Amino acid sequence: MDPAPPPAFTRWSRDARIGARTVSFRVDGRPLEGFEGECLVVALGASGVLALRCSPAAGTPRGAFCLMGVCQECVVVVDGELVPACAEPVRAGMDVVTDSLRRRFAGAPDV
Ligand code: FES
Numbered sequence: 447m448d449p450a451p452p453p454a455f456t457r458w459s460r461d462a463r464i465g466a467r468t469v470s471f472r473v474d475g476r477p478l479e480g481f482e483g484e485c486l487v488v489a490l491g492a493s494g495v496l497a498l499r500c501s502p503a504a505g506t507p508r509g510a511f512c513l514m515g516v517c518q519e520c521v522v523v524v525d526g527e528l529v530p531a532c533a534e535p536v537r538a539g540m541d542v543v544t545d546s547l548r549r550r551f552a553g554a555p556d557v
Contacts, residue, residue: 469538480536487513487520487531490542498522498531499545522546 467482473495480489487510490498497507498520511519515533522531523543531542 469536471536471538471540471542473542474544482538483535485513485532486522486524486534486536486540486542489536490531495544497544 468479469482470477470479471489472478473490473493478489478493478495480486480492487498490496491510496509498510499508499522500506501508508519510532511517513532515530518530520531521528522534523529523546524531524534525541528546
């Protein structure tokens with residue numbers, strides 16, 4: 447019998463990260479924690495934030511797809527800059543806004 451395939455999404459524990467420092471940052475106005483330097487999309491996913499934006503036309507939730515900065519499905523605003531969350535490292539105090547483009551098209555303010 448073949449062993450079970452590895453999970454598609456694994457986050458190393460704090461114990462497995464030698465010298466890892468936990469930092470706090472904000473997502474849509476609420477505090478979250480992540481490991482300094484880890485990929486933002488991983489920190490968000492580990493906290494249950496999987497829908498990072500909505501399709502402007504259909505309004506369907508969108509999330510990480512390529513995980514290498516190409517597809518732009520994971521675009522969020524970090525400290526006022528539009529960036530792919532899969533190419534952004536977690537930093538202490540960063541301010542992340544999800545779904546900002548739809549909010550702007552709809553005339554709603556950013557959080
Ligand atoms: S998941 Fe494709 S650019 Fe981030």
